[in-house]
Amino acid sequence: xxxxxxxxxxxxxxxxxYCIVYYKNILGGKIIKKLSIFVFLSLLFVVxxxxxxxxxxxxxxVVEWAGRAECVDLFESTVNLDVEKxxxxxxxxxxxxxxxxxxxxxxPDVIELVLEQMFTLAKGSLILxxxxxxxxxxxxxxxxxxxxxxxxxNGKLYGVPYNTNVRLxxxxxxxxxxxxxxxxxxxxxxxxxxxxxxxxxxDMQGFMFTTKTREVRAFQEFMSxxxxxxxxxxxxxxxxxxxxxxxxxxxxxxxxxxxxxxDGGISLNERxxxxxxxxxxxxxxxxxxxxxxxxxxGHRFEEEARGDILDDTGIIGIPVAxxxxxxxxxxxxPICVNAASNDKDGAFELVKAVTSKEFQFLIDSKSGVLSPRxxxxxxxxxxxxxxxxxxxxxxxxxxxxxxxxxxxxQNLIIQSIQKVxxxxxxxxxxxxxxxxxxxRVAKSx
Amino acid sequence: MTREKKRAMxxxxxxxxxxxxxxxxxxxxxxxxxxxxxxxxxxxxxIPIFIGIDNYKVLITDSYFWQTxxxxxxxxxxxxxLQYLLGMILALLLNEDLxxxxxxxxxxxxxxxxxxxxxxxxxxxxxxxxxxxxxxxLQTVGLGHLTRYWFGDPNFAFALIVMMHVWRNMPFYTITxxxxxxxxxxxxxxxxxxxxxxxxxxxFKITLPQLKYPSMIVVVLHVLWTFNNFDLIYLSTGGxxxxxxxxxxxxxxxxxxxxxxxxxxxxxxxxxMALMLVFSLVYxxxxxxxxx
Numbered sequence: 001x002x003x004x005x006x007x008x009x010x011x012x013x014x015x016x017x018y019c020i021v022y023y024k025n026i027l028g029g030k031i032i033k034k035l036s037i038f039v040f041l042s043l044l045f046v047v048x049x050x051x052x053x054x055x056x057x058x059x060x061x062v063v064e065w066a067g068r069a070e071c072v073d074l075f076e077s078t079v080n081l082d083v084e085k086x087x088x089x090x091x092x093x094x095x096x097x098x099x100x101x102x103x104x105x106x107x108p109d110v111i112e113l114v115l116e117q118m119f120t121l122a123k124g125s126l127i128l129x130x131x132x133x134x135x136x137x138x139x140x141x142x143x144x145x146x147x148x149x150x151x152x153x154n155g156k157l158y159g160v161p162y163n164t165n166v167r168l169x170x171x172x173x174x175x176x177x178x179x180x181x182x183x184x185x186x187x188x189x190x191x192x193x194x195x196x197x198x199x200x201x202x203d204m205q206g207f208m209f210t211t212k213t214r215e216v217r218a219f220q221e222f223m224s225x226x227x228x229x230x231x232x233x234x235x236x237x238x239x240x241x242x243x244x245x246x247x248x249x250x251x252x253x254x255x256x257x258x259x260x261x262x263d264g265g266i267s268l269n270e271r272x273x274x275x276x277x278x279x280x281x282x283x284x285x286x287x288x289x290x291x292x293x294x295x296x297x298g299h300r301f302e303e304e305a306r307g308d309i310l311d312d313t314g315i316i317g318i319p320v321a322x323x324x325x326x327x328x329x330x331x332x333x334p335i336c337v338n339a340a341s342n343d344k345d346g347a348f349e350l351v352k353a354v355t356s357k358e359f360q361f362l363i364d365s366k367s368g369v370l371s372p373r374x375x376x377x378x379x380x381x382x383x384x385x386x387x388x389x390x391x392x393x394x395x396x397x398x399x400x401x402x403x404x405x406x407x408x409x410q411n412l413i414i415q416s417i418q419k420v421x422x423x424x425x426x427x428x429x430x431x432x433x434x435x436x437x438x439x440r441v442a443k444s445x
Numbered sequence: 446m447t448r449e450k451k452r453a454m455x456x457x458x459x460x461x462x463x464x465x466x467x468x469x470x471x472x473x474x475x476x477x478x479x480x481x482x483x484x485x486x487x488x489x490x491x492i493p494i495f496i497g498i499d500n501y502k503v504l505i506t507d508s509y510f511w512q513t514x515x516x517x518x519x520x521x522x523x524x525x526x527l528q529y530l531l532g533m534i535l536a537l538l539l540n541e542d543l544x545x546x547x548x549x550x551x552x553x554x555x556x557x558x559x560x561x562x563x564x565x566x567x568x569x570x571x572x573x574x575x576x577x578x579x580x581x582x583l584q585t586v587g588l589g590h591l592t593r594y595w596f597g598d599p600n601f602a603f604a605l606i607v608m609m610h611v612w613r614n615m616p617f618y619t620i621t622x623x624x625x626x627x628x629x630x631x632x633x634x635x636x637x638x639x640x641x642x643x644x645x646x647x648x649f650k651i652t653l654p655q656l657k658y659p660s661m662i663v664v665v666l667h668v669l670w671t672f673n674n675f676d677l678i679y680l681s682t683g684g685x686x687x688x689x690x691x692x693x694x695x696x697x698x699x700x701x702x703x704x705x706x707x708x709x710x711x712x713x714x715x716x717x718m719a720l721m722l723v724f725s726l727v728y729x730x731x732x733x734x735x736x737x
Contacts, residue, residue, distance in 0.1 A: 213685025272597020272686040
């Protein structure tokens with residue numbers, strides 16, 4: 001009887017007149033008909049649930065850049081999983097917001113983020129701790145420990161790193177040679193050299209800072225100098241999160257901004273500019289020095305002249321404060337798994353695919369950034385690349401951000417920079433206010 | 446059921462799907478935001494508790510809110526005022542069938558159909574220091590000392606935001622008012638001319654009163670749009686520099702997406718909705734009473 005019923009149900013999935021007649025004749029009755037419809041719908045639901053492809057959001061597969069098509073091709077031709085070909089929003093900001101709104105639906109299964117966003121999502125329990133998967137991951141020993149440590153929040157690993165970089169000082173070699181200038185090694189030398197260039201080299205500005213409202217690069221540049229004075233801004237204590245930055249340290253960095261703008265290193269008319277002004281300005285030959293990461297390499301594919309400027313570029317550690325030690329902002333980009341994914345095992349397989357040796361080599365070498373994998377960094381194409389090796393040399397000076405939700409501190413820091421450079425507050429007053437504000441928001445980070 | 450009731454029922458059935466979609470997409474979020482505004486809901490506090498009107502109290506006792514509110518009203522006043530004025534002038538010129546105006550009719554809607562993001566990117570690139578179009582132009586004509594990042598200057602950033610609003614929305618006013626002008630019977634003007642009315646008198650006594658309804662529609666719509674406008678400001682200045690272009694809409698965004706304080710963001714949104722509701726009702730009542 002049971003066997004007949006099961007067979008009947010399977011046949012009925014095909015929904016044809018014959019099987020309905022078969023039921024009416026053999027088992028008969030409306031109950032069976034209703035039951036078979038219910039089972040059919042249930043089966044359909046189960047099939048749809050299990051058959052739905054994995055969903056990946058990865059900005060590098062969406063946003064237009066020189067290596068995008070090649071990366072998409074490699075990914076789609078090598079991945080052995082059923083993955084949707086829509087790779088989500090092109091901007092990190094949009095990806096974060098959309099993820100917060102929809103992640104509980106289980107979509108997307110996997111997301112590429114920036115480090116600051118990862119901490120926010122981890123704190124909101126929206127992404128999955130990966131420790132169990134990581135323990136069994138055959139390639140885990142290939143990763144540099146500092147990159148893995150950077151993705152740890154409250155003792156748990158929340159992402160697998162796929163690229164990393166540090167902010168360094170890039171300078172125009174020819175400008176320094178022609179003007180017989182020494183590359184600055186201290187903050188004072190940086191300010192003085194920048195002011196000298198602005199004053200004496202025609203159509204050239206000595207230095208550039210981004211200072212636009214809500215510009216993440218402005219925050220990262222501030223941190224690149226701050227981390228020389230203190231490797232942490234927050235610390236977890238028994239009473240919760242505690243600010244360990246001091247007023248003097250904050251004031252010292254804000255003073256640097258003040259001096260850079262008011263001593264002539266940067267024109268006051270360039271206040272409030274964003275990354276476009278900095279990246280395109282440098283590669284157009286308008287600035288002699290900038291503090292950026294290796295991604296600026298990508299501009300060489302836009303115009304030949306920009307390539308010439310980059311070939312004329314020297315790479316060196318950011319000048320160090322007299323009372324500081326070498327240190328700079330280290331970026332690590334993670335690939336994370338949605339905590340509500342319907343297929344977590346499949347999602348981690350997808351993470352492995354987008355962090356594989358081949359994929360990391362292609363995406364990182366094309367975009368001119370470093371890989372957190374030893375086997376990728378040891379490949380001759382990476383080792384012998386003067387640009388990448390120039391950055392790799394300073395990787396050990398990179399300091400990962402404290403594991404907190406950075407959106408509020410980020411905003412407060414940029415506001416303080418603006419108050420100084422728009423002469424609303426002195427560096428001392430701005431530092432005092434900033435410290436108070438950081439202490440106020442610390443408990444909610 | 447009577448025939449009338451049947452017809453009414455058919456009507457309800459026809460509009461039901463639209464009402465259902467409207468309720469789901471508009472009414473539900475508004476109601477949800479209203480209830481959330483009385484809680485402490487945030488990204489990091491997913492189990493909210495009722496806190497009464499605390500969020501509203503915090504908002505209205507915060508001087509930053511009032512500064513932002515004042516700036517929002519200024520933006521609405523200047524943007525809508527200039528749009529109406531310039532839109533009216535252009536509509537009157539179009540109505541005169543002057544030489545070359547045919548081409549203006551063809552191209553006038555271009556700014557309005559360009560996506561906001563593209564408009565902002567275009568303006569932003571033009572204003573960039575060193576090699577933005579405006580600065581290069583200034584340098585070429587010997588005014589290099591004036592070059593700057595225009596969106597980064599607190600003295601110009603707000604004016605530029607107003608300018609972008611005007612550039613984008615003026616065509617909508619022009620076309621709406623032009624359509625209104627076309628519907629005014631020519632006989633009105635002929636009669637006024639026979640009575641000796643001059644051009645100004647004809648404009649104030651005939652044209653303006655006849656354009657009352659189209660004017661009401663464009664003004665109400667644009668007051669609402671400008672008051673709630675977020676994208677033009679957020680994409681160009683982000684509310685800066687030093688808060689010079691921060692308006693209520695960008696403050697809502699900052700509260701919800703920078704601080705992840707959804708309940709406070711909801712409270713601010715509800716306040717904005719209430720203010721605009723009051724404005725719309727008063728404005729429509731005024732126009733209707735004038736009519737009566």
